[in-house]
Amino acid sequence: MNLELFIKFISVTLQKQITYRFDYFMGITNGFLYVFIFTSLWRALYSQTQIQSHSGFTLTAIITYAVMAMAVRIAFSMDDSAIYKRVQDGSVSMDLIRPVSFFLMNLSQSIGYSLFHTMARTMPIVVISVFLFDISIPFDPIRFIAFLLSAVMGYLILFMINFSVGLLAFWFVEIFPFMLLKYGFFTLFSGAIVPIDFFPGFLKVMAEILPFQYILYTPTVILMGRADMTAVPEMMAGQAVWLILMLLISRMMWIAGRSKLIVQGG
Amino acid sequence: MASSEPTIKAENLVKHFTVDKSGRGFLGSMKALFHRRKRLVKAVDAINFAIRQGEFVGYVGENGAGKSTTIKMLTGILVPTSGSASVNGIIPYENRKENAAKIGVVFGQRTQLWWDLPVRESFEMLRVIFRVPATEFHYSMGRLDKALDLEPLMEMPVRKLSLGQRMRCDIAAALIHRPKVLFLDEPAIGLDVLAKESIRNFLAEINREGGTTIILTTHDMNDIEQLCERLIILDDGKIIYDDETELLKKKFLNEKEVMVEFHENVENLQSLPGLSITREEGNKKWLTFDNNVSNTGELISLMAKHYKIKDLSVREPSVENIIRNIYDNRIALPKHDEPYGSGSKMEEKK
Amino acid sequence: METAKIYLELINASIRARMEYKTSFLFYLVAILSFYAGQIGLLYIVLSRFQSIQGWSIGEVAFLFGLMTFAQGFTTLFFSSLVHFDQMIIKGEFDRYLVRPLSPLLQIIFSRFEASTAAHFILGGAALIVGSQMSGLEWTFKKALFLPLVIIGGVMISGGIRLLVTAVAFWTLKNESLVHTVVFSSREFVVYPVTIYNTGVQFFLTFVFPIAFINFYPAYYFLDRTGDNLFHPALQFGTPLVGVVVFALSLLAWKSGVDHYQSSGS
Numbered sequence: 080m081n082l083e084l085f086i087k088f089i090s091v092t093l094q095k096q097i098t099y100r101f102d103y104f105m106g107i108t109n110g111f112l113y114v115f116i117f118t119s120l121w122r123a124l125y126s127q128t129q130i131q132s133h134s135g136f137t138l139t140a141i142i143t144y145a146v147m148a149m150a151v152r153i154a155f156s157m158d159d160s161a162i163y164k165r166v167q168d169g170s171v172s173m174d175l176i177r178p179v180s181f182f183l184m185n186l187s188q189s190i191g192y193s194l195f196h197t198m199a200r201t202m203p204i205v206v207i208s209v210f211l212f213d214i215s216i217p218f219d220p221i222r223f224i225a226f227l228l229s230a231v232m233g234y235l236i237l238f239m240i241n242f243s244v245g246l247l248a249f250w251f252v253e254i255f256p257f258m259l260l261k262y263g264f265f266t267l268f269s270g271a272i273v274p275i276d277f278f279p280g281f282l283k284v285m286a287e288i289l290p291f292q293y294i295l296y297t298p299t300v301i302l303m304g305r306a307d308m309t310a311v312p313e314m315m316a317g318q319a320v321w322l323i324l325m326l327l328i329s330r331m332m333w334i335a336g337r338s339k340l341i342v343q344g345g
Numbered sequence: 346m347a348s349s350e351p352t353i354k355a356e357n358l359v360k361h362f363t364v365d366k367s368g369r370g371f372l373g374s375m376k377a378l379f380h381r382r383k384r385l386v387k388a389v390d391a392i393n394f395a396i397r398q399g400e401f402v403g404y405v406g407e408n409g410a411g412k413s414t415t416i417k418m419l420t421g422i423l424v425p426t427s428g429s430a431s432v433n434g435i436i437p438y439e440n441r442k443e444n445a446a447k448i449g450v451v452f453g454q455r456t457q458l459w460w461d462l463p464v465r466e467s468f469e470m471l472r473v474i475f476r477v478p479a480t481e482f483h484y485s486m487g488r489l490d491k492a493l494d495l496e497p498l499m500e501m502p503v504r505k506l507s508l509g510q511r512m513r514c515d516i517a518a519a520l521i522h523r524p525k526v527l528f529l530d531e532p533a534i535g536l537d538v539l540a541k542e543s544i545r546n547f548l549a550e551i552n553r554e555g556g557t558t559i560i561l562t563t564h565d566m567n568d569i570e571q572l573c574e575r576l577i578i579l580d581d582g583k584i585i586y587d588d589e590t591e592l593l594k595k596k597f598l599n600e601k602e603v604m605v606e607f608h609e610n611v612e613n614l615q616s617l618p619g620l621s622i623t624r625e626e627g628n629k630k631w632l633t634f635d636n637n638v639s640n641t642g643e644l645i646s647l648m649a650k651h652y653k654i655k656d657l658s659v660r661e662p663s664v665e666n667i668i669r670n671i672y673d674n675r676i677a678l679p680k681h682d683e684p685y686g687s688g689s690k691m692e693e694k695k
Numbered sequence: 696m697e698t699a700k701i702y703l704e705l706i707n708a709s710i711r712a713r714m715e716y717k718t719s720f721l722f723y724l725v726a727i728l729s730f731y732a733g734q735i736g737l738l739y740i741v742l743s744r745f746q747s748i749q750g751w752s753i754g755e756v757a758f759l760f761g762l763m764t765f766a767q768g769f770t771t772l773f774f775s776s777l778v779h780f781d782q783m784i785i786k787g788e789f790d791r792y793l794v795r796p797l798s799p800l801l802q803i804i805f806s807r808f809e810a811s812t813a814a815h816f817i818l819g820g821a822a823l824i825v826g827s828q829m830s831g832l833e834w835t836f837k838k839a840l841f842l843p844l845v846i847i848g849g850v851m852i853s854g855g856i857r858l859l860v861t862a863v864a865f866w867t868l869k870n871e872s873l874v875h876t877v878v879f880s881s882r883e884f885v886v887y888p889v890t891i892y893n894t895g896v897q898f899f900l901t902f903v904f905p906i907a908f909i910n911f912y913p914a915y916y917f918l919d920r921t922g923d924n925l926f927h928p929a930l931q932f933g934t935p936l937v938g939v940v941v942f943a944l945s946l947l948a949w950k951s952g953v954d955h956y957q958s959s960g961s
Contacts, residue, residue, distance in 0.1 A: 256726035
């Protein structure tokens with residue numbers, strides 16, 4: 080698949096998103112609503128004790144975390160039922176006869192979707208939050224580059240998880256339960272709401288075994304300066320391992336699903 | 346006299362829509378986020394017609410001509426902007442439910458069956474919804490099964506049916522409550538090569554024997570030719586033809602179009618009586634002629650005698666083409682203020 | 696009577712349609728439970744670290760969660776078919792409800808029967824029992840009588856809100872984000888006692904978008920709490936009345952949505 084086509088797919092998806100403006104403004108509201116709820120929660124929690132810092136997070140740090148994790152999460156918005164729909168209504172067989180990679184085609188569409196959310200939703204939410212809340216992000220170009228790299232890896236891991244769950248549609252009539260399951264795990268173990276540092280014993284162990292922390296928690300703590308620069312390479316190595324693992328899993332599932340489609344006709 | 350009252354009536358029926366003009370490209374659509382320009386579309390523009398009980402009417406026009414909008418107003422889905430309509434003496438958009446109980450509707454694009462249920466259960470559901478007594482239901486189902494060969498499909502879930510099979514079931518579904526009026530909005534009858542004859546026969550039969558009034562919108566000229574004794578043609582929201590189908594056929598269906606591609610550019614083409622050139626493009630020429638005056642054989646032998654021909658094809662005119670011809674040339678159609686067909690009789694009454 | 700029979704038949708059909716996918720029912724149940732397990736996990740982490748949220752103990756927060764989830768159970772049971780209503784409008788499927796001699800709203804409501812909502816009853820019931828045990832709630836005859844009224848009122852509030860945002864699709868066509876924000880995300884507001892928010896937001900959740908009546912105000916009564924700053928003590932008993940008002944308003948909105956649809960097409 081050439082770059083031009085890849086970019087074309089991205090831009091088409093972007094434009095599709097913009098068509099519905101009401102939906103767009105609602106999307107910003109939705110993101111901001113979460114930011115507001117969680118900052119309120121943390122303020123209330125921190126105000127009820129004398130202790131200034133919990134698990135190494137001061138109030139400013141935890142609010143920065145809440146805003147940034149949400150910002151990254153919104154930037155990572157994906158239409159996670161896109162693949163499922165194509166498999167279920169049979170249009171996946173149309174994709175098979177196209178001379179482009181199914182994986183890359185979906186990835187480019189997903190990037191288009193996410194770029195829209197980054198520009199149109201993440202940006203406004205970050206700007207509003209900077210004015211409304213006490214947020215502190217260190218100015219450090221190297222750190223920022225590390226964050227971008229880590230965010231790209233996190234994005235790809237999430238995309239491949241969604242891709243693989245979507246492909247389950249080759250074997251199951253309904254995959255909504257799988258998506259709920261994935262969502263439940265993601266909410267808790269990605270650190271989207273509460274940073275992994277707060278987790279008690281066994282939950283922390285689970286968070287470290289699962290890939291979800293590498294999607295949101297890792298890039299966020301790199302960005303906000305929570306992670307020591309010396310620890311960053313190790314964190315990114317963890318991301319790389321999961322990246323390769325997910326690449327293998329999604330590749331294998333695609334091959335298995337495709338041959339099922341060819342042999343049994345869907 | 347009750348019988349003289351038309352079953353379906355439209356008087357100065359108008360439907361306007363406002364639609365958004367969307368910008369082009371990325372910047373255009375970005376702008377559209379904040380500002381939209383509106384445009385008024387006159388989907389149905391003051392139409393009049395009266396259809397009597399037992400008529401089988403073809404309602405045709407190009408895409409966007411206003412066919413579906415009319416059907417939607419007659420079935421109570423849409424409320425007209427102005428003017429009025431009535432079906433079985435009921436104003437559909439005011440008494441939607443009452444009207445719905447007496448009509449049957451088939452939308453070719455969408456099914457009204459339950460996607461996940463076997464066909465039999467969908468019929469069973471519709472029986473309950475339309476309050477059809479059990480004995481009457483069994484009688485109807487027997488007839489429908491015989492005509493449309495439903496039995497083999499009965500236990501299949503609707504999502505597993507082919508489009509043609511689904512069409513048969515949808516037509517049956519619309520008739521379970523034996524409606525007095527049947528609306529067929531772009532039913533894909535011709536799709537099912539094996540079943541299309543029996544579907545057509547069945548529709549003709551319920552129209553003829555049951556006295557069911559049927560309105561059919563379609564692009565399929567064969568359906569119109571075989572079924573509809575009356576034809577209403579819409580263009581840009583206006584009725585441009587409302588008369589017997591036979592008349593239109595006499596006028597236009599005998600016209601044939603031939604595309605000839607010559608080896609070299611030909612000027613001053615040898616002519617036959619009734620022949621005219623409608624389009625030219627490079628060495629290709631599109632010729633139309635009246636089949637009653639000349640015939641295809643004559644034309645081909647004339648061409649072959651005088652010129653070197655590379656390619657040649659003959660085409661029957663489609664509805665689209667006929668409509669375009671009527672509209673572009675306004676060939677021999679009575680003007681709007683002249684009475685034609687039964688549609689204008691209503692105007693006289695006023 | 697005849698009409699009631701028709702609707703019973705519709706319910707019956709939707710159950711049978713659901714049975715077509717019989718393998719997934721139990722799985723659904725598990726998936727929904729695990730979806731909530733994520734949320735409960737987060738509450739558990741926060742509460743085990745901070746002991747209470749704005750003076751509400753773990754048992755009291757569990758009771759809040761129980762009231763919300765139990766009402767959620769009925770709301771899902773009756774209104775889940777509305778979630779994708781915008782697609783019905785976009786694809787023109789709404790027309791077929793209009794060519795039948797029945798109310799389109801009731802046809803849609805009864806077109807889907809979500810048995811897996813049993814998960815909400817299991818979870819909500821468990822949270823109510825555990826919550827009232829842990830918080831030492833004293834059940835009286837009056838309280839036992841008031842509980843069903845609160846649940847019904849809560850269902851009318853959340854169901855009414857669903858109907859209200861669903862009706863918006865008649866004007867905006869696509870309203871996925873609105874549904875998502877108002878129906879699902881906003882629920883997050885009342886997972887915590889609303890006193891963690893500033894007065895403006897509390898006012899909003901009480902008088903404008905009254906979801907605080909689903910659990911916060913009635914819980915205040917059931918738990919015999921004192922000391923929180925309510926706008927007025929009578930609000931503790933407001934749920935049934937607010938439910939009726941919200942539901943009546945939403946029916947009006949739906950009605951005018953259908954009128955708009957019939958005059959503008961789609």
